[in-house]
């Protein structure tokens with residue numbers, strides 16, 4: 001297979017820790033060359049070193065996804081350097097929680113810029129090289145908050161719901177070109193993002209999760225690895241919640 005000599009190139013944003021680092025490891029295990037994007041270069045280098053040490057291929061492209069011009073340029077640079085781009089996982093995300101009545105415009109804008117506009121900009125930059133290669137896999141990381149709403153997360157839930165509409169539209173526009181686009185919507189996952197929450201909120205989230213535990217980054221990565229696989233070419237425009245059953249009811 002051609003892939004053994006020239007591995008498919010995968011960009012994973014927010015790959016310096018948490019779910020993104022888990023996704024990068026899983027894609028490297030699939031034989032992809034993974035390009036790790038985030039702001040913290042030291043942490044990116046640590047993830048890249050761990051992947052390389054276990055026989056995988058990884059490189060680092062530091063980038064602030066909220067700087068949309070820099071993000072588009074970084075994606076184009078990866079495609080130019082490798083003469084291809086096959087896989088894009090938009091995982092970088094932030095929270096700035098507040099009740100809607102108290103939410104500032106700045107809290108709204110920063111979350112929308114990082115969690116939604118950056119996803120649009122990255123997808124737009126990535127589809128050109130994917131179209132040239134007549135093959136592409138886009139996976140955008142949503143959230144159960146974007147499917148159900150969540151008190152205190154008007155900005156985050158709106159951005160993540162927007163990711164679903166954006167992804168389904170990309171899926172429709174790109175299906176005939178061999179490019180798929182899907183959403184993985186995590187439930188309550190054990191990372192830095194949830195680590196800062198008060199214990200009372202964590203207990204409540206676990207109570208609302210039929211599996212009665214938090215999920216792990218590798219459990220999200222497994223769903224992403226399916227959507228980016230060679231075999232998933234007929235699966236597009238889908239939203240899979242990996243949430244211990246939270247969105248069943």
Ligand code: NDP
Pocket residue numbers: 013014015016017018019020037038039040041043063064065066067090091092093094114141142143144185186187188189190191192193194
């Ligand atoms: P973490 O806070 O643990 O990690 C966030 C990652 O995003 C880091 O790698 C961070 O890197 C990167 N990032 C944040 N802002 C930027 C930016 N402006 N530019 C580049 N990279 C950025 O979060 P999780 O791993 O928990 O979350 C990953 C994704 O999963 C997010 O989209 C989140 O919304 C989603 N999610 C998480 C859930 C959970 O329970 N944890 C639940 C549902 C969805 P750096 O700081 O180095 O830039």
